[in-house]
Amino acid sequence: xxxxxxxxxxxxxxxxxxxxxxxxxxxxxxxxxxxxxxxxxxxxxxxxxxxxxxxxxxxxxxxxxxxxxxxxxxxxxxxxxxxxxxxxxxxxxxxxxxxxxxxxxxxxxxxxx
Amino acid sequence: xxxxxxxxxxxxxxxxxxxxxxxxxxxxxxxxxxxxxxxxxxxxxxxxxxxxxxxxxxxxxxxxxxxxxxxxxxxxxxxxxxxxxxxxxxxxxxxxxxxxxxxxxxxxxxxxx
Numbered sequence: 237x238x239x240x241x242x243x244x245x246x247x248x249x250x251x252x253x254x255x256x257x258x259x260x261x262x263x264x265x266x267x268x269x270x271x272x273x274x275x276x277x278x279x280x281x282x283x284x285x286x287x288x289x290x291x292x293x294x295x296x297x298x299x300x301x302x303x304x305x306x307x308x309x310x311x312x313x314x315x316x317x318x319x320x321x322x323x324x325x326x327x328x329x330x331x332x333x334x335x336x337x338x339x340x341x342x343x344x345x346x347x348x349x
Numbered sequence: 350x351x352x353x354x355x356x357x358x359x360x361x362x363x364x365x366x367x368x369x370x371x372x373x374x375x376x377x378x379x380x381x382x383x384x385x386x387x388x389x390x391x392x393x394x395x396x397x398x399x400x401x402x403x404x405x406x407x408x409x410x411x412x413x414x415x416x417x418x419x420x421x422x423x424x425x426x427x428x429x430x431x432x433x434x435x436x437x438x439x440x441x442x443x444x445x446x447x448x449x450x451x452x453x454x455x456x457x458x459x460x461x462x
Contacts, residue, residue, distance in 0.1 A: 240391075268448050279353075280392075280439070280453040287448070326391050330447045335405025337382065337447050339391035 238263045240329050242340035249317050250348050257312040257343050259327030269310040270328040271301055272339075280326070286310065297321070319349045353442050353454035361460045362430050370425045370457045372440030380404075380446050381423040383415060384439040386456070392439055397447060398423055405447065427459075435461045 243258040261267065271283040284295025291303040301312045310327060327340040354373045362368050374381050380399045384392035394407035398417035412428040421442070427434055437458050441451035 242391075272453075279455055280441075282450045285450065328391075332448070335397055335447060336407055337384075337394045337397075337405075337451075339384075339393070341389075341391045 238329070238331070238336070238338050240327055240338045240340035242325075242327055242343050244343045245341070246344045246346070248346045248348065251319055252316050253347075255312070255314040255317045255321070255345070257325055257327075257345070259310045259312065259340060261308050261310070261327075261329045261338070263308075263329060263331055266332040267329050268332060269301075269303060270330075271295065271299070271310075271312050272326045272328060274324040274326070275320075276323065283312070283325070317345075317347045319347045321345060322347045353440060353452050355438075355440050355454040355457050357457060358455070359458045359460075361462065363462050364430055364432060366430050366461075367426065367428045368430060368459060370427075370438050370440075370459070372423045372425070372442075372454060374421045374423065374440075374442030375452050378442035378444050378452070379421050380443045380449075381417055381421065382441045382443070382447065382451060383423070383425045384441065385409075385434075386437040386439055388436075395425070399446060430461045432461050435459060 241260045269286040273283045286293045294300045325343045330337045382397040383395040386392045397405040401417045414426045417423045437456040439456045440454045443449045443451045
């Protein structure tokens with residue numbers, strides 16, 4: 237069965253620190269990849285997505301993610317986090333040829349001012 | 350532009366009962382997906398409706414069913430409620446399937462006693 241693994245369940249960083257959240261998926265075919273974010277008290281919203289082309293994709297608020305096909309990974313990065321980045325981050329996958337959508341278990345990020 | 354809305358916000362039911370949850374999709378979106386999110390977990394894909402037809406289903410039993418109406422709003426029905434059905438139920442709408450950005454509603458918190 238397809239699955240999405242997020243290695244870090246809870247991350248605590250100080251402002252200006254660099255961030256990298258891991259995401260691995262298990263699916264042999266072509267996939268579309270996403271990172272969604274949920275800020276406190278708000279709905280889930282799209283941070284960035286990868287469909288094809290340049291494996292380094294940029295999203296909102298200075299976030300970026302790199303797709304490494306050989307490692308089945310789609311890690312999220314930000315060079316310098318801010319207090320306002322405190323949120324729950326979810327990696328997600330949908331097979332190009334399927335009609336299902338798989339979320340990881342999420343990573344809770346707390347940024348300390 | 351109106352976002353995705355869900356009703357009710359909270360609901361308490363007892364085992365064996367049936368429940369209907371409702372979702373209004375974002376204007377112009379023809380795809381609605383439903384997710385179950387247990388505490389501390391990522392959203393689990395229940396199913397997707399595209400142009401009033403079920404068009405993809407996750408690993409949920411048949412007692413989870415749905416409808417999509419001509420205006421693309423949707424219902425999620427759960428029969429024979431079990432304690433494990435207690436969760437946050439999220440609705441998301443998108444244009445033309447799961448490959449595009451999904452816009453999430455606030456969710457309905459269902460408690461089964």
